Amino acid sequence: xxxxxxxxxxxxxxxxxxxxxxxxxxxxxxxxxxxxxxxxxxxxxxxxxxxxxxxxxxxxxxxxxxxxxxxxxxxxxxxxxxxxxxxxxxxxxxxxxxxxxxxxxxxxxxxxxxxxxxxxxxxxxxxxxxxxxxxxxxxxxxxxxxxxxxxxxxxxxxxxxxxxxxxxxxxxxxxxxxxxxxxxxxxxxxxxxxxxxxxxx
Amino acid sequence: xxxxxxxxxxxxxxxxxxxxxxxxxxxxxxxxxxxxxxxxxxxxxxxxxxxxxxxxxxxxxxxxxxxxxxxxxxxxxxxxxxxxxxxxxxxxxxxxxxxxxxxxxxxxxxxxxxxxxxxxxxxxxxxxxxxxxxxxxxxxxxxxxxxxxxxxxxxxxxxxxxxxxxxxxxxxxxxxxxxxxxxxxxxxxxxxxxxxxxxxxxxxxxxxxxxxxxxxxxxxxxxxxxxxxxxxxxxxxxxxxxxxxxxxxxxxxxxxxxxxxxxxxxxxxxxxxxxxxxxxxxxxxxxxxxxxxxxxxxxxxxxxxxxxxxxxxxxxxxxxxxxxxxxxxxxxxxxxxxxxxxxxxxxxxxxxxxxxxxxxxxxxxxxxxxxxxxxxxxxxxxxxxxxxxxxxxxxxxxxxxxxxxxxxxxxxxxxxxxxxxxxxxxxxxxxxxxxxxxxxxxxxxxxxxxxxxxxxxxxxxxxxxxxxxxxxxxxxxxxxxxxxxxxxxxxxxxxxxxxxxxxxxxxxxxxxx
Numbered sequence: 118x119x120x121x122x123x124x125x126x127x128x129x130x131x132x133x134x135x136x137x138x139x140x141x142x143x144x145x146x147x148x149x150x151x152x153x154x155x156x157x158x159x160x161x162x163x164x165x166x167x168x169x170x171x172x173x174x175x176x177x178x179x180x181x182x183x184x185x186x187x188x189x190x191x192x193x194x195x196x197x198x199x200x201x202x203x204x205x206x207x208x209x210x211x212x213x214x215x216x217x218x219x220x221x222x223x224x225x226x227x228x229x230x231x232x233x234x235x236x237x238x239x240x241x242x243x244x245x246x247x248x249x250x251x252x253x254x255x256x257x258x259x260x261x262x263x264x265x266x267x268x269x270x271x272x273x274x275x276x277x278x279x280x281x282x283x284x285x286x287x288x289x290x291x292x293x294x295x296x297x298x299x300x301x302x303x304x305x306x307x308x309x310x311x312x313x314x315x316x317x318x
Numbered sequence: 319x320x321x322x323x324x325x326x327x328x329x330x331x332x333x334x335x336x337x338x339x340x341x342x343x344x345x346x347x348x349x350x351x352x353x354x355x356x357x358x359x360x361x362x363x364x365x366x367x368x369x370x371x372x373x374x375x376x377x378x379x380x381x382x383x384x385x386x387x388x389x390x391x392x393x394x395x396x397x398x399x400x401x402x403x404x405x406x407x408x409x410x411x412x413x414x415x416x417x418x419x420x421x422x423x424x425x426x427x428x429x430x431x432x433x434x435x436x437x438x439x440x441x442x443x444x445x446x447x448x449x450x451x452x453x454x455x456x457x458x459x460x461x462x463x464x465x466x467x468x469x470x471x472x473x474x475x476x477x478x479x480x481x482x483x484x485x486x487x488x489x490x491x492x493x494x495x496x497x498x499x500x501x502x503x504x505x506x507x508x509x510x511x512x513x514x515x516x517x518x519x520x521x522x523x524x525x526x527x528x529x530x531x532x533x534x535x536x537x538x539x540x541x542x543x544x545x546x547x548x549x550x551x552x553x554x555x556x557x558x559x560x561x562x563x564x565x566x567x568x569x570x571x572x573x574x575x576x577x578x579x580x581x582x583x584x585x586x587x588x589x590x591x592x593x594x595x596x597x598x599x600x601x602x603x604x605x606x607x608x609x610x611x612x613x614x615x616x617x618x619x620x621x622x623x624x625x626x627x628x629x630x631x632x633x634x635x636x637x638x639x640x641x642x643x644x645x646x647x648x649x650x651x652x653x654x655x656x657x658x659x660x661x662x663x664x665x666x667x668x669x670x671x672x673x674x675x676x677x678x679x680x681x682x683x684x685x686x687x688x689x690x691x692x693x694x695x696x697x698x699x700x701x702x703x704x705x706x707x708x709x710x711x712x713x714x715x716x717x718x719x720x721x722x723x724x725x726x727x728x729x730x731x732x733x734x735x736x737x738x739x740x741x742x743x744x745x746x747x748x749x750x751x752x753x754x755x756x757x758x759x760x761x762x763x764x765x766x767x768x769x770x771x772x773x774x775x776x777x778x779x780x781x782x783x784x785x786x787x788x789x790x791x792x793x794x795x796x797x798x799x800x801x802x803x804x805x806x807x808x809x810x811x812x813x814x815x816x817x818x819x820x821x822x823x824x825x826x827x828x829x830x831x
Contacts, residue, residue, distance in 0.1 A: 178616065179578075181598030186579055207598075220600040221581035223540050239502030240697055241733045243747070244660035245688070277584060277701075277751065279541050280505040281333050282733070283365040283658060283665025292543040296333035 160198065166191060167199040171206045181207060181217055185224055194225045229272040230265040232310045235289040238275045241282035246299065250286045253300040257307060270311045320353045321398070324372040324379070326427065328361035328512050329544050330505070335387060336369035342390040343371070350394060360513025362427030363667030364414055370427075372409055373398040381406040414683060419645060420669045421653045422630050423506075425514050432551045434559055437516040443561065445635030449524045450569045457528035458484055461631065464639035465651030470496055470587075470624030471699065471728040471804075473650075473717045479621060482611035483529040486619035491531035493522050494596065494615060494622045497538040497545070498580050498587040501700025503659040503731030507625035509667060511538070511545035514629070515552035519575060521628035523566065524635060525621055526573040534575040535615070537592050540582055549577050584701075584755035588803050589622040591757055602757045603803045624729070626655065645671035650716035660697075660733035661687045670715070677711035679732060691736040695744075695820065699728025701751055702808035704815035705741065724815070726808070741820035745813045746774040752809040762797045763806025769793060770813065777824055787817070787824070 170187040174180050181203070188199050195218050204211045218224045236251055258266050258273055265272040281287040284296035288306070295306065325331075325340040340356060347354045364370060367383035371393070374380075382393060382404045389404060396402045406412060420426065429436035437443070449457055462477030483491060495518065499507040510518055522534045538546055553575055556562045564572045578596055580586050586595045590604035593615050614620025630652065634642045643651045650672035656679055658665045663685035670679075680686070680693060687693050695705045704725040706713070713719055720727045735744075749770035758764045773790045777783055794810035801807040817824050 179596050179598040182578065182581060182595065185581070217598070217600055221583050223580075223582035239751075240701060240744070240747070241503040241659040241731075243744075244733055244735045244739070248743075276541060276582070277755070278500055278502045278504075279329075280499060280508040281330050282503045282505055282660065282731070283662065284330055284334060284368070285660070287333065289541070294329050294333045296330060 163192070163196055164198055164202065167196070167202045171199075171203055175206050181209075181214070185218060185221075189224060192228075194228050197226060230269045232270060232290055233272045233274060234306075234310075235274045235276040235279075237277070237279050237281075237285060237287040237289075239278040239282075241278070242285035242287055245285040245297075247286040250298060250300060250303060254303055257300075257304060268311070271307065320355050322355045322357055322374040323347075323398075324357045324359045324374070326361040326369060327358035327431070327544075328427075329508065329542075330365050331361050331368040331370070332544070334368050334384065338387045339369050339371065339385050339390060342387050343394070346390055346394045352394065357430055359429060360425075360427045360431045361509065362409065362415065363423065363509065364412070364664075365666040366664045367406070370406075379409045381409040381412065414664065414666075417683070418669050419653055419671050421633055421642065421645065422517075422626065423509070423514075423655055423667065423669045424633075425517065426509060426667070427513060429514070431513045431515060431548055432555065434516065434555055437514075441636055442516055442632070443520055445632035446520050446523055446561070447567070448635050449527050450567060450571065454484055454528050454530060457524065457635075460639045461528070461634060462639075464630075464634045464642040465646070465649070466627060466630055466634065466642065467650070467717070468624055469626035469630070469654070469729065470589075471501075471726065473727075476623065476627050479611055479623070480525065480529050482609070483531070483619045483621050486612050488619040490533065490616075490618050491529055492615045492618060492620040493525045493529070493531045493534040493628075494593070494620055495522055495534065495536040495625055495628055496587060496589060496592055496622055497536050497542075497625050498584075498592060499542075499625070499729070500539060500584040500587045501702075501729050501731050503697065503733035504657050504700060504729045505659070506655040506657055506667060506730060508542055508545055509655075510625050510629045511542065512548050515545075515548050516556065517629050517632055518549075518625055519552060519556050519561070521631035522575060523561065523573045524631050525623065525628060527571060529619075529621055531619075531621065532572045532574065534573060535596055536575065536577045537580060537586070537596055538577050539580045539586075546577060546579065553577065583757075584751075585757045585803075585805055588805060590803070592622065593620065600757070602759050603805075605802060626729075647671075647673035647714070647716050649718060654715070654727070654730045656715070656730045656732055658684045658732055658734070661689055661693075661736045662732075662734045663688045663690075672714075672716040674715050675712050676706070676715060676732070679715065680711060680734060684732075684734065687734060687736040689736045689738070691738065693734055694737040694739055695735045695741060697733045697735070697744075697812060698731065699726040700731050701748060702726070702804060702811060703728050703731075704811045705744065705819060706815070707819045724811070726811070741816040741823040742774065742778050742826075745816040745824075746771060746778070748809055748812040748816075749774060752805060756805060760800070760802040760806060762800040763802070763809070766793055766797045766801075766806065767809060770797075770809075774813075778826070780826070783825070790817070 174184045188195050200211050200214050204214045260273050262275045279287045279294050281294050281296050286298045288295045288298045369385050370383035371385045372379045372381050425440050458480045466476045467473040583601045585591045586601040591601040595601040610620045610622050645653050653669050653671050655669040668683050697705050749767050752767035756763045773786050777786045794814050797806050797810050
């Protein structure tokens with residue numbers, strides 16, 4: 118993937134490219150893995166970290182899921198530039214690795230908001246009012262599933278069962294699971310997540 | 319003896335504030351100069367009483383619950399007295415617990431989940447020590463004699479599966495624990511892993527000894543972060559104590575164990591899809607045969623068992639297969655942990671021998687709906703299980719009695735709905751869930767589920783209702799007959815039961831629902 122150094126950010130002025138065959142595009146077609154391509158220092162840093170994670174896990178049998186978890190644990194998502202590195206180390210193809218990333222609901226290819234809030238949509242929570250909570254949450258945050266609030270504080274996701282089925286509706290924030298959630302408690306949760314607390318002595 | 323105070327460290331208790339309660343108890347006790355020993359136990363499984371705090375002053379454990387942070391000060395002021403409004407009396411005398419037959423879950427909530435000493439003091443590893451004296455064939459015979467059937471849902475006899483793997487030739491064999499407990503309304507696997515992880519580890523080691531496998535994997539769903547933490551800690555401690563590794567308790571036998579995390583795919587609870595995922599691929603279902611017992615993980619002989627099946631093994635070895643087979647009826651031997659969930663007043667874990675009735679479970683244990691409204695429908699066996707109406711509540715809880723009425727017992731999850739439920743919506747959700755979670759390998763499941771949502775939408779809008787009902791019926795049959803695995807093959811079960819038992823919900827005028 119290091120070879121992809123063409124600038125592809127849509128809408129950007131690219132005088133050097135006006136004479137090439139792509140000139141009637143606003144931007145050349147983006148590669149499917151959306152490499153934002155000028156390698157700056159941060160990106161080189163990302164690649165180094167990815168290399169380290171992949172190298173430390175690739176000896177495991179069936180290493181791909183542990184590697185993807187390692188990368189998402191570190192970055193919060195799977196950066197597109199990681200795909201090629203993983204493929205090279207596992208002697209696989211970028212298409213195969215991408216196929217695995219896209220198969221699993223948990224893996225994501227974009228940076229989420231500061232908090233990921235997951236609402237349980239499964240039957241046991243439905244029996245306790247999860248459908249009403251769902252519409253309340255979407256209205257309160259102004260986003261649908263898979264979207265992030267404009268201030269990037271919260272990404273809303275559906276989840277199918279958190280195993281907290283006797284005390285639903287259940288919501289997960291990071292490692293924490295919260296039971297008996299109702300619209301009022303959800304609002305308080307959102308307030309807690311979006312308020313910065315200052316401890317003054 | 320200083321006062322021992324038990325505050326559960328388990329997901330449901332924590333989801334209701336147990337962590338705050340524990341912190342406050344320490345702080346308030348210190349402020350009062352009271353010496354206490356705070357123990358973080360597992361949950362007893364009485365979820366409507368969580369956080370359930372127990373105290374032991376040397377005369378036995380007494381329970382208080384549900385304890386909210388605001389109750390802590392008054393509890394300490396009363397010195398955990400029996401006259402406190404939250405006092406429930408001696409824990410073991412609670413009728414809800416006393417009526418149960420806890421075999422696999424005997425240790426649930428009693429011990430500190432990650433304490434090896436607690437585990438050994440309550441009969442832990444006795445089964446393993448016994449197993450180390452037996453030959454593999456003797457071990458398999460013990461499991462066969464117990465009558466244990468796979469607790470994941472399919473109820474295949476565990477001993478026969480083990481025999482197949484024992485007889486299969488392979489340089490390397492594997493034990494894979496299916497801990498991808500994705501069914502809504504189930505949490506028994508989670509309770510084993512969070513509250514008694516050594517029992518699962520011991521069961522897996524014994525399985526390894528029985529079939530000649532030296533490597534085990536626990537495929538755990540990502541949605542269970544606490545179970546992950548407890549398992550990792552327990553595995554590390556079991557290794558350090560010589561229960562795992564190259565020389566189990568100086569026997570010269572080896573078994574290594576690793577937790578592998580899933581990534582939010584319901585289909586990976588299907589065993590072949592789980593194996594694909596463990597191999598680092600998309601969780602696509604494999605056609606059977608070959609059976610995983612012959613060609614499983616990395617093409618080698620593999621035992622794939624549910625958490626509960628493996629967790630039952632230590633007690634079968636310790637107390638003998640006859641003891642385990644002494645519970646239950648006919649071909650359903652032993653106990654099944656039922657999980658009361660959804661709109662239920664007293665939800666939680668009820669371990670019973672097979673043969674009790676669904677009504678006993680919902681009314682006697684569950685105490686009816688949480689909302690106080692009449693119970694209208696119950697879904698047993700997860701999102702692929704049929705809905706039942708109150709007229710069927712006298713069905714005996716055993717595998718055969720359930721399949722006789724076109725339902726499944728599955729993993730023992732019981733989700734209760736009150737009369738506010740719209741069964742057409744529930745049927746639609748079953749199809750929608752299949753759209754979301756289908757692996758996409760076979761057409762009836764991949765396309766059929768999408769068409770199912772569309773047909774139900776038309777029925778709910780009142781368009782050509784009779785024709786669309788006929789179409790839905792036909793679609794359900796195609797999915798049942800033509801799908802590769804249970805995902806597509808059983809999604810029609812809840813749908814069919816919904817329109818058969820609750821036809822009025824499908825007859826509404828368009829727009830009314």
